[in-house]
Amino acid sequence: MTVVPGLRADTVNLICDHCGDAVEGIPAVLPEPDVVWTVIGEHGWDGSPFAVGPHRCPGCIVATLVTPPAPDVDPGSPPRPDPDGWRVDVEEIAGVRVLTPAGDIDVLVADVLREALTTAVTADRDVVLDLSRVGMIDSTGLGLLVRAHRDARQRNRTFCLVAPSRFVLTVLHTMRLDSVFLVFDHRTQALTCLAAETTPRG
Template structure:
């Protein structure tokens, strides 16, 4: 355990330097879930208490011997490509979505938002997502909603689905088994919205 719960407080311990911070955290839904604490304190790492976690200072430091901190061997993460199909931008991610790849995903999501349409994040090749990645997706989802668009997740792994379920975020995003399924649903939504617009205009003119 790298997070120690005590009544309404939790102690977050850095796996790199041993530094710690104690703060209250919203527990969702149990003491194993510490994503809110990590996000509020600016730390990086797993959304679960079992870690790994790094303090803001150590998150910026390279690991001795080169490279960055990684507890698996999934290979480097990043963005494989950004595709545009009608009014949908598809962001294809790969590897691990974490602190190391956060800037790349953030840039891709900003580009998708600039396009103005719906967004599909293809997670078929993504193995792990940490608190940094979750935060980016949540913010991008809210931005899409504010401009009347939808951000969907396609083909998430079993691990990512578990994370979303545990964090109670599965209802926040439309989640589909494949990219094609997500695109088909968005196409039906666009068609329905287009059909509804003339009817609304007609009803207003008849007042």
């Protein structure tokens, strides 16, 4: 556990997994004790939206972006892709922008995804985010999804998710966002649904 109960009632201590720095906060909004997304966002931290890490304090976020640490080598698991090679594939299918991230979504790749989402939404298109290659998402990535959904709605457009992993689905359910996003198992389902929409466009 990287989050422990605070000294004051209804507070938690968020501990950085890199430097050990800690901050106390109130996990507001949601009653689930394992959810610390609000504390992370309030104090400028990054990492898992749950109490189980990893979590990074603002100082370690900057250090990680400037000089990524050498990854621990575990012969029993596949290596994590180099963030420098992380990308978002973009397709235009029947007037719909389909974005497919190349791997897990965290603070190291947030700028690439943010730019792709912003470009897609501002192009006045419905947007499908294909998560079939994404296993994990951290609080930064979750914030990008929420913002893209909000921006699409403001333009009277639809933003939907395709093939989220069990972890992503758990995050959405725990954050009570599963009823906010349109979620499909397959890309064809999403495209068929969008093609059948009769909502007037502004």
